Amino acid sequence: MNPHVILRVVAKMLIPLIALFAFYVQFHGDFGPGGGFQAGVIFASSIILYALIFGMAAAKKAMPPSWVRIGMSLGVLLYGGTGVATWLLGGNFLDYTRFAPESTHAAGQHWGIFSVELGVLCTVACAMLAIFYAFGSRVQDLSDEDW
Amino acid sequence: MHLSPVLFLNIGLMAMLIVVAIAVVRMRSLFAIVMLQGVYSLLSAVWFVSLDAVDVAFTEAAVGAGVSTVLMLGAMLLTDRDVKPIATKQKLGPLLVVIVTGVAMFYAIGDMPAYGDGMSPANAYIGAEYIEATKREIFLPNVVTAVLASYRGYDTFGETVVIFMAGLGVLLLLGLNGNAGQWRAKPNGRNIAKNVTPPRKHIEEAEEKPKVKKTRKAAKPRVRKKS
Amino acid sequence: MSSISHILPSWVLTHGPALLVVLPLLMAVLVALLPSKNTGAEKIAWMAVLSTAIICAFIAFGILGQVVSHGPVKYAMGGWEPPIGIGYYIDALSAPILLLITLIAVLCTLYALPSVVAEIEPKKRSPFYAAFLVSFAGLLGMVATGDAFNVFVFLEVSSLSTYVLVAMGASRDRRALTSAYKYLMMGSIGATFFVIGIGFLYMQTGTLNMMDIARILQDVGPDSRVVKLAFVFIVVGLGLKLAMFPLHTWLPGAYAYAPSFVTAFLAATATKAALYLLLRFGFTVFDPSWTFISKFFMYLLAGAGILGMLIASLQAIFQNDIRRVLAFSSVAQVGYMLLGIGMTTTLGLTAGYLHMLNHAMMKGALFLAVGAFWYRFGITQVSDMRGLGKTMPLTMAGFTIAGLSLIGVPGTAGFVSKLALVRAAAENGWWWAVGVIVVTSILAIIYIGRLIEQAYFQPAPKQGAATVAKNEAPMIMLIPLWILALSALVFGIDAEWTTGLAEAAAHVLEGGPILNTPPLSGGH
Amino acid sequence: MTLEIIQLVVSGAFLISGVFFVLAGAVGVLRLPDFYTRMHAAGMTDTLGAEFIIFGLMVQAGFTQTSLKLFLIAFLLFLTSPTASHAVADAAHHAGLKPLLGKFRAPNPAEVKANKVEKH
Structure with missing residues (x-):
């Protein structure tokens, strides 16, 4: 029997909750404390927890390292792309008002902030995972004495 | 002078931060240092809450106390579990820098705006x-x-x-x-240098001491086009 | 120059300042996305880097043209006018440095194609190019911005990528890792000091826009201790970045073990960008006419410059590694620039700024040549340079021209700026400084002469029975080397253009704090 | 009016019992002789003490969003803190830390089984 059965069971319950909380922090960032940075870190920590409990190989199956590399870049692209889109719409770099210039309640700003924060989430989560994978993969396995 | 409970809370938190910081400096066990750094982050997160900087506190708690502890542990597992003691002579320079920086900051306190001053430039x-x-x-x-x-x-x-x-x-x-x-750079032409690098073994011993031995792949023969 | 601003579409010129920084950043991300297993990817990555650098060079030319003809260029990020938002502000002080960085980047990228193949692991090449682009964009961002905190952000962007770039030299020499670590530590301390200084400035002024800070500081006056402390922290932080004499310890290791084209790029641009920031903060944000600032410049900065010139030149003589010789010489040359700035006179500032531009050219050429020596023969030590005059004549000739310019032989760019410096010192009555310049020039003759003597007056080494055959560096490495070496000659013979740029920059610096801030749109 | 009094009393009771457990845990950590017993005391602080305090706060908050959030926190604490205590104790056990034992020895399950087999 696996000695960490309690940890496994509890982690199985917690990991989806942590990931969900990350999205709460992400999308609630406009109203309360939070935003892309924090959400990205929390999301990464949910996968790191998975890797700690179920092993690196399982985590890499769930979130392949190649995705991590792509996700890291896509986040910055999304952020920069928002700026490029505002350029194409005729504004300055990152001038979100151009997304909805007629709006009376700054909808353009809301769209811009939304997309930008999503980019931050993507980059932060993937960069954290990249660092974790890089360090974690060099140790063959976390043995019990390492705890 | 009005003494609010928040003041005591702040003083207590600051004192704890200082104690933890000194403990981190004095410790030899890397594991304990990493853990104490997590404690430090958590304490500063609490302190940020008491300064009404909730977003900063949130970030500090998530990054400092959460992920970075795990990452530091991962990095630690690749190296040693303990720090070698540092000679007192080598500590003097950094200590001097720290003291000078600290004294300089105290020097400026007199002209700083009061804490929480609504009319201070940063707030107004x-x-x-x-x-x-x-x-x-x-x-x-x-x-x-x-x-x-x-x-x-x-x-x-x-x-x-x-x-x-x-x-x-x-x-x-x-x-x-x-x-x-494991890839080694090689000049494109003929190597005529006598002593290119000091023996590899020598440097590696000083640089890293992997505790968990890993089977290392032999360096692959390089395929390079002629240019 | 103005003709180039006509070629570029007006949209590019309007958004040029932002495009200059955002384009390399986005290209870096795209390059990082390239598949690493495919060998064709590195060619695509190289093409992307080269085209980005060329486009940026054109934009920088256009901006310089605009600055010269119409005055400072401004750009409001996100459409928020500063001080609410982040504003870019490019004037005659920063535009030449932007141009310098982009041109050096173009030349180094050309050179990089063969050199990266020899030095970097195949699957790491496209991410390596991406890191180079990030570093490039970071340097441009530092120079183009008019916002104090934005400077810090881009300082971090460029530093972080530079640490990685330096560490990538590990496949050649494992000491690159420890050097990069040392650089990381010193650089982080420098960045921390800088941001503490910015924090103090914000505490005192409540704003982060440089011109706005300058305006409010005029009201605050020089007596506030917070302002004094902010100044000291910013100067120390930038001093670490620009390798001011006692804070230069990271530089020799970082330059000696980084991949060759990275060394050339860094030596020609990174310290220059930091030096620009020192000028920007010291002269146009703070008021140089305040006693403590002028005293600080005169005693500490000029003093550090003089000490650096003497000690680093002496150290350079005793180095065995060619790149360490050149690295210590860089510290000494930074000393020349600091001496010029420390005089705070028109002539001194012009000389310092001119030396900054000229030094970038000649140090770039020298490091490119040293990289070519390694590329063909694996040479890193001075003693191994024997017979290079015969085995690599063209490369060595380029090296020699740049080396002579570094010494300050008449007819080279180095002579022009050293003469200007001597003239400025004489005008100031600093005869001892003139003496030090002469002494360090003699020291430069020794350390450069040592290299040239090895190359031309020693026989080529034998391998087996035969002497080593002639093996010139490939054309694509020679071209950038010779462009830089020739520019060191051309600007030595006809220095009108560079001197004009330096004079314009000195004019900006002399004007003191730049105050023309539009009032806030809100109810204040 | 009466509802408020009930609310006050109930939440007060919860808070006081929470504080009691926290205090008991703190005293226990200081007074108990070895790692495992201290772990037991510390686990008490985290789980029972914190839970009771949160329940007290929930009663104070009434039927609002705050009390829902508090409930979620209580739920997460209920899951995590016993697990954390377990993981720490388990790690200590694996690392070979022997509990400090008095005269009474807990029977080793394997030996008990072996004895039973022998008897039959």
Whole structure:
């Protein structure tokens, strides 16, 4: 029997909750404390927890390292792309008002902030995972004495 | 002088921070140091809450106490469990720098605006303007998000690039699957230099002491086009 | 120059300042996305880097043209006018440095194609190019911005990528890792000091826009201790970045073990960008006419410059590694620039700024040549340079021209700026400084002469029975080397253009704090 | 009026019992002789003490969003803190830390089984 059965069971319950909380922090960032940075870190920590409990190989199956590399870049692209889109719409770099210039309640700003924060989430989560994978993969396995 | 409980709370937190910091410096066991750094982050997160900087506190708790502890542990597992003692002579220089910096900061205290002064420049000028303008121009309840993502969105773009670069740097130096570079650079022509590098073994011993022995792949023969 | 601003579409010119920084950043991300297993990817990556650098060079030319003809260029990020938002502000002080960085980047990228193949692991090449682009964009961002905190952000962007780039030299020499670590530590301390200084400035002024800070500081006056402390922290932080004499310890290791084209790029641009920031903060944000600032410049900065010139030149003589010789010489050359700035006179500032531009050219050429020596023969030590005059004549000739310019032989760019410096010192009555310049020039003759003597007056080494055959560096490495070496000659014979740029920059610096801030749109 | 009094009393009771457990845990950590017993006391602080305090706060908050959030926190604490205590104790056990034992020895399950087999 696996000695960490309690940890496994509890982690199985917690990991989806942590990931969900990350999205709460992400999308609630406009109203309360939070935003892309924090959400990205929390999301990464949910996968790191998975890797700690179920092993690196399982985590890499769930979130392949190649995705991590792509996700890291896509986040910055999304952020920069928002700026490029505002350029194409005729504004300055990152001038979100151009997304909805007629709006009376700054909808353009809301769209811009939304997309930008999503980019931050993507980059932060993937960069954290990249660092974790890089360090974690060099140790063959976390043995019990390492705890 | 009015003594509020918050003042005592702040003093207590600061005292704890100092104690933890000194403990980190004095410790030899890397494991304990990493754990204490997590404690330090958590304490500073609490302190940030008491300073009404909830967003900062949130970040500190998530990054400092959460992920970075795990990452530091992962890094620690690759090296040693203990720090070698440092000679007192080598400590003097950094100590001097720290003391001078600290004294310099105390020197400026006299001319700093009082804590929480509503009329201080940092609170009255652009800070107040942000609070006003967010209501008028962005319609978001959280001013911090408005400043971070819109007014100073370009800074955040830069910070995102910093994080991207950190990930890319790790990818370059370690590789995502932990296969650090065994590849050796060779000049394109004939090597006529007598002493190119000191014996490899020598440096590696000083640099890293992997506790967990890993089977290392032999360096692959390089395939290179003639140029 | 103005003709180039006509070629570029007006949209590019309007958004040029932002495009200059954002384009390399986005290209870096795209390059990082390239598949690493495919060998064709590195060619695509190289093409992307080269085209980005060329486009940026054109934009920088256009901006310089605009600055010269119409005055400072401004750009409001996100459409938020500063001080609410982040504003870019490019004037005659920063535009030449932007142009310098982009041109050096173009030349180094050309050179990089063969050199990266020899030095970097195949699957790491496209991310490596991406890191180079990030570093390039970071340097441009530092120079183009008019916002104090944005400077810090881009300082971090460029530093972080530079640490990685330096560490990538590990596949050649494992000491690159420890050097990069040392650089990381010193650089982080420098960045922390800088941001503490910015924090103090914000505490005192409540704003982060440089011109706005300058305006409010005029009201605050020089007596506030917070302002004094902010100044000291910013100067120390930038001093670490620009390798001011006692804070230069990271530089020799970082330059000696980084991949060759990275060394050339860094030596020609990174310290220059930091030096620009020192000028920007010291002269146009703070008021140089305040006693403590002028005293600080005169005693500490000029003093550090003089000490650096003497000690680093002496150290350079005793180095065995060619790149360490050149690295210590860089510290000494930074000393020349600091001496010029420390005089705070028109002539001194012009000389310092001119030396900054000229030094970038000649140090770039020198490091490119040293990289070519390694590329063909694996040479890193001075003693191994024997017979290079015969085995690599063209490369060595380029090296020699740049080396002579570094010494300050008449007819080279180095002579022009050293003469200007001597003239400025004489005008100031600093005869001892003139003496030090002469002494360090003699020291430069010794350390450069040592290299040239090895190359031309020693026989080529034998391998087996035969002497080593002639093996010139490939054309694509020679071209950038010779462009830089020739520019060191051309600007030595006809220095009108560079001197004009330096004079314009000195004019900006002399004007003191730049105050023309539009009032806030809000109710204040 | 009466509802408020009930609310006050109930939440007060919860808070006081929470504080009691926290105090008991703190005293226990200081007074108990070895790692495992201290772990037991510390686990008490985290789980029972914190839970009771949160329940007290929930009663104070009434039927609002705050009390829902508090409930979620209580739920997460209920899951995590016993697990954390377990993980720490388990790690200590694996690392070979022997509990400090008095005269009474807990029977080793394997030996008990072996004895039973022998008897039959």
